[in-house]
Amino acid sequence: MGIPVIVGVGYTKVGEFWYKDIYQISYEALKMLMNDYGVADVDALYVGNALSSYYDRQLALASHIADTMGLYDISVSTFSSGGASSAQAIYNAILGVISGQFESVIVGGVEKMSEELPSKIVRGVSLVEKSFFIDYIGLTSFSLHALVAKIYMDRFKLDREDLSALPILEHENSSRSKHSQFRNKITYEMIINAPLVSEPLTIFDVSAPGDGAAFIAITSEEYAMENGLDYVKILGMGSASQPANPLERPSPYIFEATSRALDKALRQAGKTIEEIDLIEIYNPTSISGLLILDSLGLGRRGESAKMIRDGFFSLDGRVPINTFGGAKARGDPKGASTAYQFVEVFLQHMNMAGDNQVSDMKYSLIHSMVGFDISSYIFILGDAR
Amino acid sequence: MGIPVIVGVGYTKVGEFWYKDIYQISYEALKMLMNDYGVADVDALYVGNALSSYYDRQLALASHIADTMGLYDISVSTFSSGGASSAQAIYNAILGVISGQFESVIVGGVEKMSEELPSKIVRGVSLVEKSFFIDYIGLTSFSLHALVAKIYMDRFKLDREDLSALPILEHENSSRSKHSQFRNKITYEMIINAPLVSEPLTIFDVSAPGDGAAFIAITSEEYAMENGLDYVKILGMGSASQPANPLERPSPYIFEATSRALDKALRQAGKTIEEIDLIEIYNPTSISGLLILDSLGLGRRGESAKMIRDGFFSLDGRVPINTFGGAKARGDPKGASTAYQFVEVFLQHMNMAGDNQVSDMKYSLIHSMVGFDISSYIFILGDAR
């Protein structure tokens, strides 16, 4: 049993791939991972995917991706939980390596969201929320976020400009990234003049459906050293849940699952939040980004927007976030989203982040969540070599 | 890091529960598990489910079941891979306990299949097979099994009576079981006079859609001893895959994934197949049951039907199989099916199997698979105390 480490990554651009099926996208990412990083021996494949079943397309996706790659002498598992599908896959892959049962595993996710009509996509994305009262009354994920945005903005006296700070930062970061879906910079004027999704949110406040696949290879540190592979350590992780109904929580804008997952992960890593140099959060909307940042405790609740505007979270700031644009600008292929976050953090630790490179980083944090912080996952990475 | 052990089970009858939703069924099983076995501290919840996303009902099911139970301070994962959904959940839960990261986990599955129209169910069950050539041309899982049945029966000169041996045995076993869906004994005449599903298979050769939930609690042996809990050890497990297309395999009736998973599991457990006293296989059809038994290597290929008729696999035979009726007669709530197999083996080891009790058993084997042996999972249990 050793420390789990990430030794390689493979990924596609995020976009709309009309001519490629889900296997071809997966194949491209996995080929990059296996060729570039020389990952040959694999004991297990973990695949996250949110919508393939809902699209009536394919169940048991991990088995079919293993078949595509000719990987048969392995254990396969398919995970499905919206934007955290690959977070769950990675969480379990790490346990598999820690258990000593697997020396080398491949884990990630794939999503081909653009294959369906917009109304089908909107509904599918919203079905991670409890369907009894969300899907049933025609409430969508984005509109749920919008309602909580109103509560939050009222409570902390924030205006539309505060809400815009995060998408502007994310598009700034994605504008230099090669694999991101949206590479245009945006301004406050563009945001407020854009079509409304659900007031106060416009299309620039919400992630768009994206296609993509991202996988990482995790081994024990011992295995990586024996094979002469560079790596980033996984130092800690934690997970927690809270009531699915935001109106049952003490406050709908407090992301309790995130903050409890954070406590566990930091404790396991033996770190404090002040030691973290870079953060990738999973925020399908601008508002959820603010709530996540609030719950990470880097500032006081309600001040995340101000901290963004003050440059605290910029690429050259104290703690850069979503350095390739996050779900909003890098794109949000649901079942692959957390895997992309891992890819991006790996590139940063390895000084392979190109124009988006953050300097002098030692420890990083990855956040992912199911729905509106129903279940959250935090990972602490660092000590790259 | 200790040996993983099963300390308790909770389950519902298998049937058609028109008045209960998926949460109520889960609740009943989990309440039984937590109350009867005093499982209070839980570190993680692993849930297998095959069809909830496909039914447009609920994504991220594990989070919502955790919410139903008020379990928030835990890690949750949702697995989806047809009839092996809970096999994958249990495989990963075991790794979680072996890793030492979790002391006590709850893992199982739930399925409410009867909520949809028959044609939607048939299609959903078939979507675990590669949709490019199965779903696309209107081939169903059962018809795929039927085609291979014809090849197999030709090759080994078997007749309709040979094919009937397994369902007759399974209904014999289920006739004494309290939680099984079909408790009627059946005869050869009933089978051949029943409506055809896909020649040579009649409705008595195939599992029917069932509703149900089954969960087990897994802890380290150390934890179980400290808390004075009786337990069954998980001694080994293995998993393997093969090409999804049976026509690409050396022979469509050789279940290579099953036999390779078996080798790994036996090796890990340090056992031989001859030491196994009881076997629960996952066979959605009579023919797949014969192919699985063939691949377990207890007899020569093609002789499993004869061995069944000779009583080798009967409750009072050398190695009883599917002691509560298996998928055919106990019922087949896809995402929960493997969890039911674990429940049943646990009851046997604990001498709690009532009229179905097998005597003098020390080691047992559980088999599960995705689709037509695309990916298979074998677990070896034993040394109950």
Added chain:
Amino acid sequence: MTEISDWIYRISRYRLLGSRCVKCGEVTYPPRLKCFKCGSEMIDYQLPRRGKIIHYTSVKNLPERYNRFGAYYIAIIELDDGTRIFGLLTDIEKPEVGIRVEACLRKLYTYGEEGKIIYGLKFRPVID
């Protein structure tokens, strides 16, 4: 959601029937099988059918089943006993925070082209 699930939930939904913890008094809608706060048993609890709008928003990216007509409004409604729920607004030109609304039974959606019609509560302004 499936037709059967919709049917199972119909009474709770038509009557606005929630649940209340026998021990700590927590009220939930939708009803729960077990109190999420203290773990105790829940009993049926009749929610009041009137309340006021706390916040509202418009749904413009329409989800499947709700995409036959144009955009609509959804609100967080504080019922007269203080319970907060999500509600689909109807018979309202332009919602405002603070206005009083009441539950009314309406058609929500159908399954398929000729499928079963699903009814449920929407909230309309109270006309005094």
Added chain:
Amino acid sequence: MTEISDWIYRISRYRLLGSRCVKCGEVTYPPRLKCFKCGSEMIDYQLPRRGKIIHYTSVKNLPERYNRFGAYYIAIIELDDGTRIFGLLTDIEKPEVGIRVEACLRKLYTYGEEGKIIYGLKFRPVID
């Protein structure tokens, strides 16, 4: 399957275009991106459109999309180059093992009531 996936696969399906390993010669249908036997690259491979029935069965529990008409037959067909594939039979009263069949383009199913029509190959008896 989604409409887009069906569209992506259309050429391979209409033309019965499989793949062949550049190294070991393994032929697969559907086409593969990588040889499942030796891991090498695959190139397009045109399968013959004629073959014979090895085994057949009837599908009587009809799956969604194929449930508008009655039961139908599906066969394992050995094409003239020896490749075996699954095929939906058409224009045939009662199939028999050994009879020769050929691929023909037919309508398979539609998406929704008024959705796109999906075509594909079925196999009919060869009339010599």
